[in-house]
Amino acid sequence: MSDRQVKVVLSEKDMPRQWYNIMADMSNLPKPGLNPVTKKPLTPDDLLPIFPMDLILQEVSMDRWIDIPEEVLDIYRQWRPSPLYRARRLEQALGTPARIYYKHEGVSPAGSHKPNTAIPQAYYNKKAGIKRLSTETGAGQWGSALSLACSYFGLECTVYMVKVSYHQKPYRRSLMQVWGAEVIPSPSDRTNAGRQVLAKDPDCLGSLGIAISEAVEDAANRKDTNYSLGSVLNHVLLHQTVIGLEAKKQLELVGDYPDVVVGCCGGGSNFAGLAFPFLADKFAGKEVRAVAVEPTACPTLTRGHFAYDFGDSAQLTPIVSMFTLGHDFVPPGIHAGGLRYHGASPLVSQLVHDGIAEAVAIGQRGVFESAVLFARTEGILPAPESAHAIKGAIDEALKAKDAGEERTILFSLSGHGHFDLSAYDEFFAGRLTDIVYPQEMIDKALASLPVCDEES
């Protein structure tokens, strides 16, 4: 890499043609998902009412490599390969001997890594004859990605958007509407799940757990409609591995390899997308650390229970083995950083549980301080979620400085923050405090976990 180069661009012909399936390399696989009613291991038939067979097969595949369809590549190449950056100005500001690289996934039309899986999910559903997809969204990143994907493939799209975000983040809603999606504030009167919540509390502001329940019910009740999830599941993480596969090639081009890769972690798809292709090398004996960064306000991987739990509050989704704060989790206080799901993907959970990946939790003030430093040095305004990874990378760079070592750090800039400026306003106004999720809530969650035979 020349002294002045800051960006490593991969040509379209070097774009990965296959996704990497980490399950082929794991010695401990997560325990099987269970039917939420029978609590027996899931069968394809359990999933067929809401997912197309191609995705169900990917969910359980043990093949190391899975071909990316040409139709998906055609859309990936609209913004992929995404650029890899050397954060020279950030390094200088920190005075670190470390080399810091970041993979910029905010260049997608939806502004985050989410289209990496939204596109193939829309494609496989279209191929299966499905006309319409339903999904949920919190702050709106996943909802916009799926709206975009459905727009590309001519599918209808219905997004159940957590009501408080629907009203507080009108521009994410507008964006979905520009791409032709129907956006419904959740809880709504369109589903039993929504009506039950509204009957108890007509002013309920909603939660991700409720919105998932509504979207799943919508899909289960209509033959032309499937459900689409933006994180957590194996096939979602699989699709995201294009991030790490590209990053590896880009680092090869400049003759470097990371000592540590860092990603923010909510459900886990962004972290997995960057880290799994490097963990493939770790399974083969290479030394590389992978660090998942989560908020102290939602410390799933660092303080949650490693157990079977539901993916949603209405207990409609399969029961999966993961780190969880309990499916009744409600985010505490004013938290601006996203990443507020009670669970983490079974694959990421298993890898952290087995010590193959690491996890750290950080407070939101440090996250926003890092975000502003990054914007003022590298220019790019990061999403608050991505800023967790920035803070994680900065901490690693400062450790390298203390040790006087030239370490190589790679992190995922999973999205831009163009729709998150109200959170920056809150930060500048001093209204964001560091929130630590209370231990008694974590202890209490234990009682809510489903009792499953498989667990014993």
Add this chain to the structure above:
Amino acid sequence: MSDRQVKVVLSEKDMPRQWYNIMADMSNLPKPGLNPVTKKPLTPDDLLPIFPMDLILQEVSMDRWIDIPEEVLDIYRQWRPSPLYRARRLEQALGTPARIYYKHEGVSPAGSHKPNTAIPQAYYNKKAGIKRLSTETGAGQWGSALSLACSYFGLECTVYMVKVSYHQKPYRRSLMQVWGAEVIPSPSDRTNAGRQVLAKDPDCLGSLGIAISEAVEDAANRKDTNYSLGSVLNHVLLHQTVIGLEAKKQLELVGDYPDVVVGCCGGGSNFAGLAFPFLADKFAGKEVRAVAVEPTACPTLTRGHFAYDFGDSAQLTPIVSMFTLGHDFVPPGIHAGGLRYHGASPLVSQLVHDGIAEAVAIGQRGVFESAVLFARTEGILPAPESAHAIKGAIDEALKAKDAGEERTILFSLSGHGHFDLSAYDEFFAGRLTDIVYPQEMIDKALASLPVCDEES
């Protein structure tokens, strides 16, 4: 270009090292700028209180090529060369035999082409020992670009933001603040120009003309401060030519050349940036059309007077020869499309006047219909300003369809619309009507034009 390729990526080493100065090739140069008080041709001394000498020299240079400093290239390469796209999905939706390409300038950290000139302006001012820049901004695109540039070079930045936008577009303001700028709603009590306006009308919502007056006065009164303008001036247009120079190389890579290049036009810097390098070929005998697209609500090039006029309402700026609607111009009605400056750059004005470039005016409903079609086919959400160019390109593509001809159309996607979703909401709600600027206002403006000896 292969059948599936959609994006032409230029490597960093093929980034232009020089800007193209169209003045070297024009047989009719614009009449000289005049001192606003003496009405005598401007001298460098007139400009030195607010501009550094390097930029003044570029303003009057007749050199065909001007070197881009290494320090500017270092920052350009953060996002440059910007990608050139083939709009395959848009072509299919239109059923046109035309090949449509667009140059995507929305990939800059500030989201538009504006940093192409903000960066060198900040650099030359820093080099001249200046500590602080002042500027104005309407919707905020220019203000954010200069804030970003000042952040890169460690300069202070004060942005006078039109008051109505300051309150209606809080996120553009927040963005500037993230980059460390001071943002002041204009009219303010910080300047004589502002205080005079407020004395007459304490509730005045501001205008671009007033904000320019405030920023110029601020710079003129402080030795450590210069003024920075985001369009209109020769050196600004010069810096933007990286757009067209890159696009030419990218089209060469795929063996194509445009029959017509299309850009939206407010002050003219985006249009010039794309079109001037192609007009260089036109001066050398090649056939190529260049079309500037402006709103019918502010039809400067299509219906304005070709005359000497002031650049601001307080008559503090030099008098320049241009198409103008009069420096007292106030945008009519609810117009969401930006591009609302009363004048157009002297260079673009001269070229249109001489028939070397063309201009068309279009209504905002067609602009937003085109924007939505573009977002739903190409994925990218365009800025309303850029959507004028999209509409212009679509009209050209439909003409090619009528003629049954395989024409090549190139337009500039000057910025993304992530901060413009309220305008899309207005459009979907049916609140945007086509506005045609009234002829009597244009007639009336004639009386407001300064009388200048040079004109005779």
